[in-house]
Amino acid sequence: MSPYVKNLYTFLIFGGGVVRKKIKVKRRFTYHKTPPNLFGSLFDSLPNSILVVDFYGRIIYANRTNELLTGYFTEEIIGHYPTIFSAEFNAENTDKEIRSKLARGESWHGELKQRRKDGTTFIAEFEVFPVTNNGTPVAWAIMQRDVTRRIAAEQAIKEQAHLHRILLDAIPNPVFFMNNDGFYEECNQALQTNIGLPKEKIVGKSVYDLHPRELAELYEQKDNQLFKEPGIQQYEGPCLYADGLLHHVIYNKATYVDTYGQIAGLVGVIVDITDRKLAEEALQAERHKLFALLEMLPLLIALIDGSCVIRFGNRFFKENFGVWEGRHCYNVFEGRSEPCTKCYALKTLHTGEHSKREWIINGMVYEIHNYPFGDTDGTPLVLVLGIDITKRSRMENDLRESEERYRQLVELSPDGIVIHCGSEIEYANNAGAKIIGATVPGDLYGKQVMDFVHSNSKKMVEQRMRKIAAGNTTIPFAEHKLIRLDGSDIDVEIAGVPLTLKGKPAVQIVIRDITERKEIEKNLSRLEAMNLVGEMAASIGHEIRNPMTSVRGFLQILQDKEECTRYQEYFSLMIDELDRANSIISEYLSLARNRPVAKKEQNLNAVLKRLVPLIEADASEKNMRIKLLYNVVPELELDDKEIRQLILNLVRNGMEAMSTGGELTIYTSLDSDEVVLAVRDQGQGIKKDALGKLGTPFYTTKSNGTGLGLAVCHSIAERHNAAINVQTSSAGTTFEVRFKVTVS
Structure with a gap:
């Protein structure tokens, strides 16, 4: 409250007017000489009613505005209590609350129901505060103004807003409002239900907060276009619902303006047309x-x-x-x-x-x-x-010629072709027999075609066969797994064409071996993952290693101090953990495709022999045996450090796969134009579901493994133009590293 209002009593008492005539006050202070009617005119011109009461609670001053507000003349209320105006049911309690506040030197603010002289009532907004002179309370002042219309307007707005909310939620289609900045301001219940979020998690959010990025980018582009060209917009698009499915919807959007005629945002209505689509x-x-x-x-x-x-x-x-x-x-x-x-x-x-x-x-x-x-x-x-x-006869002759051409085409086809009638194999070409593992096509005749379908593919194959039978239509190539005669799995692509064989409906199956392609795809995926991890490690490796080296150095200094003797075990543990972290960073760096290597011509046997003492020491500690078989192999371009790491990773993996007393075999050989390094353990073998994930960064079956060992091996092999093959069974696992021999 401003000082001139707080000194209101001083102005009224000593500026002249009604109050000075009614109350005698001993003047203990000085004040500025002011024309007697100046302050009376000032407060009479204020828009708010002003009352001043003494410490007994009696009115000692009222301005002109109060007469207009309450209908009471000033002479009628001087000496009365302010409760003369109150229409409150518990006016006495309110009066006590106000007096209590004022007694503590505090102001009171609130709304009260008042009664005019003619008996009509109104809602007044009150401000009651002490009036002081040089810091000493001398009276109380009451300022009030009629807020009946404002409160009625606010109530009407609330009721209108409630009605709008009911109408909005009654609309079965999702409806939303969005401001110029792309944030949701309002939505109805249908939108909340469809996207599976409550209103408080929608309002204030953008499309990027509520939708997948590819959908959010589409919505943002459309919204920006609408803001750029205001009006009405309609388009079909996808919408991800709470059921996790993309629904086909029609977006109906339009811009709206504020009271100043400026674009304030847009309103959107969504119509689901999934069923129609x-x-x-x-x-x-x-x-x-x-x-x-x-x-x-x-x-x-x-x-x-x-x-x-x-x-x-x-x-x-x-x-x-x-x-x-x-x-x-x-x-x-x-x-x-x-x-x-x-x-x-x-x-x-x-x-x-x-x-x-x-x-x-x-x-x-x-x-x-x-x-x-x-x-x-x-x-x-x-x-x-x-x-x-x-032309029936001619057609029959043409058909025989066509069949002969077809037979030759089928026999020479590099893809496997199998014809079955009623699920029983009636014909297979040489390529088909080779894919399924038969020596000659005749080995397959009479066998059930579903016997060669892997359990993972049976359901889909049966559906495709029913589709051919029902619709007499061609089915395109799709990937499946087959079981060969020797029990092994093979990845293939299969397409089917309905035909008639010996007057009976039959199906011709085209089988394409995609084993090599799948292996290439898997290797490419793994190499890309390894290269990405390696490049990331290379970019941040030195940032981590430098502080680690400093920490390790200070730990060693503290370890040698006499007062730290009793913490030797803790220092050793911390240094070991830092060394372990450093080794993990080294493994990360080994994954980088562009990592520099220092190759020189040397013999793989020589590199292996230099590692034998270290390998045998590890085996002795685990109570295991090492069997070494060296065969004559040509010189290779090798990075000594990387090949040592490759061998040690494979050897230690083999040891960890075996129990105490097992034998690990390491041998080298020359197979055609490849030098082979093999490590064979006597473990329990690798599970089939884990076999396809070997070499993937961070994949591990060990409780304390990092999942980088084999990934590093594959990365090293790639840099040496080599490939890693795995053969596993319940009797153990063999890892072969095959180096291409460069012919001079």
């Missing part, structure tokens, strides 16, 4: 399936509508009659410009009955079948199916 797609799929079926049939097929216009002609039809689009059947078949006198197609359309007849067209004899047919959109059509019986 699925129905449309299903209908379209059925139509494509239908016409694909008609297209592939080796018969003359046409669809004719009630106006005799050809709506469809398959490949065979086009080959015989040329372009048919938009032409009438009587013009295509007989070259007429007017409809036939007797039209069998229209008869079938009207009666709904099948008809059959022979018809000479362009000198050829056809057996024509007319069938009533309904298009997927419900349009009634006639399916005309024609068989050329004139």
Whole structure:
């Protein structure tokens, strides 16, 4: 409160007016001489009612505004208590609360219900505070103003907002409001339900907070476009719902303005059209399936509508009659410009009955079948199916020649081709027999085709076989696993084509061995992961090692101090852990593809022999045996340090896989144009699900492993143009590192 108001009593008492006549005050202080009517005019002109009461709670001053507000003249209320205006039920309690506050030298602020002289009531906002002179309270002042209309307006706004909220939540479609900065300001219950978040987790968030990044980028682009060109926007797009599925929706958005006519944000309504889309797609799929079926049939097929216009002609039809689009059947078949006198197609359309007849067209004899047919959109059509019986003999000869060409093509195909009838294998080419592991194709005849399908692929293969049987349609290549005759697994791609064999429906399967491709993909993925980890480690390695070296040095200094003798065990533990961390960083750095290597020509046996004492010491400590087999191998370009690390990693992995008393075999050999380094343990072998993950950075089956050992080995092998192969069984595991020999 400003000082001039707090000294209100001084001005009123000594400036003249009603109060000075009523109350006698001994003047113990000086004050500035002021014209008597100046302050009275000042406070009468204030918009708020002002009352001054003495310490007995009696009114000693009231300004003109109070008369206008309450209807009481000043002379009527002087000497009365302010409760004369109160319409509060518990006015006495409120009065006690105000007096208590003032007694402590504090102000009181609040809203009270007041009564005018004419009996009407209003809501007043109060400010009651002590009036002081030179720091000494001399009276109390009350300022009040009528806030009845404001409170009524606020209540009306609340009610209106509540009504708007009810209406908004009653809308079944998701609705949201977004400001110019891209943050949600409001949403209805439907939006909360659809995206699975409560309102408090939506309001104040952006599209990037609520949606996957690729969807958020689309929404942001559309919103920016709408803000740039204000108006109405509608587009179809995806929306991720709480069920975890992407729904097809229509976004209806429009900008809105504030009271100043400026764009304040946008409002959006989402309409889910997923069911409609699925129905449309299903209908379209059925139509494509239908016409694909008609297209592939080796018969003359046409669809004719009630106006005799050809709506469809398959490949065979086009080959015989040329372009048919938009032409009438009587013009295509007989070259007429007017409809036939007797039209069998229209008869079938009207009666709904099948008809059959022979018809000479362009000198050829056809057996024509007319069938009533309904298009997927419900349009009634006639399916005309024609068989050329004139060329039947020629077709049979052509068919025999075609079959011979096909047989030669199949036999020479690099892909495996297997034909089964009723799930029983009737034929296989040499490539197919080789893929499944048979010596000759005859070894497969009579066997059930599903016996060679891996359990992981059986469900999908059965579904694809049912699809061929049901729709007589080709199924594209898809990846599956097969079981070979020796029980091993093989990755393949399989496609299927329906056909007829010896008058029976059959399926031709094309099998493509993708083992090599899968291995290349796996190696590329692993190498990329290793290179990424290595590059990251190289960029931050020195930043970590430098402080670690300083810490290790100070620990060694403290370890030698006499007063730290009793902490020797702790110092040793900390130094060991720092050394372990440093070794892990070294492993990280070994993963970098572009790590510099110092290769020189040397013999792998020589490198191995230098490591034998260290290997045997490790084996002795674990009570294990080492068996070394050296064979003559040519010189290789090797980085001594990296090859030593490679050997030690493989050897220590082998030891950790065995129990006490086991034997670890290390040998070298020359296999064709490759030098082989092999490490064979007598452990329990590697589980099949873990075998495919070997060499992946951070993958480990050890409780205290880092998952970098084998990844480092693969990285070193790559830098030496080598590859690592694994053979495992319940009797143990063999890791082979195969180095390519460069021929001078």
